[in-house]
Amino acid sequence: SSYTDLAMTSRLLEKHGVHPNVSLHISPGSKQVIETLARKGELEGLFSGGARLGEPCCGGCIGMGAAPGTDTVSIRSFNRNWKGRSGTSDDRVYLASVETCVAAAIRGEIRDPRELGKYPPVQMPRRFVTNDSMILEPNRKPDTVKVLRGPNIKPLPKREPLPETIGGVVLIKLGDNISTDTIMPAGAKILPLRSNIPAISKYVFHHVDPEFSKRAEENNGGFIIGGENYGQGSSREHAAIAPMHLGIKAVIAKSFARIHKTNLINFGILPLTFNDPTDHETITEGAQITIPKVRAQLEEEETNKIIATANERTIKLKHDYTPRQIKILKAGGLLNHTKRTYTQG
Incomplete structure (x- = not known):
């Protein structure tokens, strides 16, 4: 949340406190926001009021912490609440404004935030804290830098340049509004593998087709067929990186969500749309697709x-x-294209 959201929350919690039946988790918008709140004395109310302050990260939004209990209600000021995204399979997540979330935390149920009276005014600081102590400047001798990788950190798989002809089987056929959560699920079990593409790729489409990754490997990749708005939701790059690793050559859909479409291009996967949307109905899983002289x-x-x-x-x-x-x-993705551009001039 922003500085004004958290400063307002701090003052309300200092006055009212969190209801005993509620667990309140707070995700700051950035490290800069936390430091500015601390210097302005706005953190005390959060702690004394009973809130739990997390790191400025995706966190509870993608099921990495703050997962709701089984058969409980959670109200959140995030912008997505697809089933299971919170980290609990039978979750009941409602989306609301920060003011409504604070009122619910204080009252113990979803209530009209205006019942708390006039909300305390918050004045924006003249300037935010600037702290770049955690940013490392590029080494002037990059060849001397040794990248330390633990056992769960693997190099990014490489994509070969686009061949003259691509072909393969349809590995999965999907409907409309497939989200990046459906393509590459989040959660505490899967996201720790985000630096290990071969491992995380085993979970592509896991919730809708647990055998997808195995089938992709057996067929040396292939094609995905989608409906309208394929790839909606989070900008999650792994929803393109992992399919790239599995050998996906193209995604053919009725339409694409803008950011995911760009991610597919950046990792060498062709996002193509049907000229005639009714062709979507004629293609079945297992069909053989060929794009000659692509x-x-x-x-x-x-x-x-x-x-x-x-x-x-x-x-x-x-x-x-x-x-x-x-x-x-044609280069096989943005990394290949960039490397070629700067090495060949």
Whole structure:
């Protein structure tokens, strides 16, 4: 939460305190916010009022701490509450404003925050604390730097440049509004593997298809078919990195969420849309898809069409890539493209 949200909360809790049947967890918006609150004397009310202060991180929003108890209600000022995202499979999470959350913490039930009377005014500080002590400047001799990796930290898998033709089976067919939580689940069991892509990749689509990763490995990758708004929700890069590691060549959908579409491109996976949305209904899991001369098709000027076959039936696809994004895809992802740009000039 922001400085004003937490300063207001601190003053209310100092006056009223947290209800004995409530567990109140607070996620500060940044380290800068915490330090500024401390210097302004605004932290005391949070502690004396009974709140638990966490690190400025994703935390409870993705089930890394503050998971609600079984069969209990949780009210949160986060912006997402998909089932199970909190870390509890049978969660009942309601989304609300900070003011409503504070009122619920004080009253012990969801209530109108105006019942607490006039909320204390909070004046923004003239300037926030600037503390960059945890930022390490780049070493002028990078070749001498040794990267220390524990057993659960693996190098980022590399993607090969886009071949002339791509083909494979449809590994999974999905409907509309598939979130990045569905693609790459969060939670205390899975997220500790975020620096170990081979390990975390075993959980891609785990909640909807536990055999997906195994099937992807057996088929040397393949294709994903989606509906409208594929990849909505968190900007979670692992929802693109892990499928890349599993050999996903393209995601074909009716439409894409903007950020996830960019992430797919950055990791060398082609996000393509159906020219005719009804073609989505004709493709089944296990179908064989081939996109011949895909590099040449991407280079076609004045067109954004891609011709593919699904079980030897022609389907028309389309894209809206920029010239730079086409270069990224042909290179096999943004890292490859950047390295090539700066090494070849």
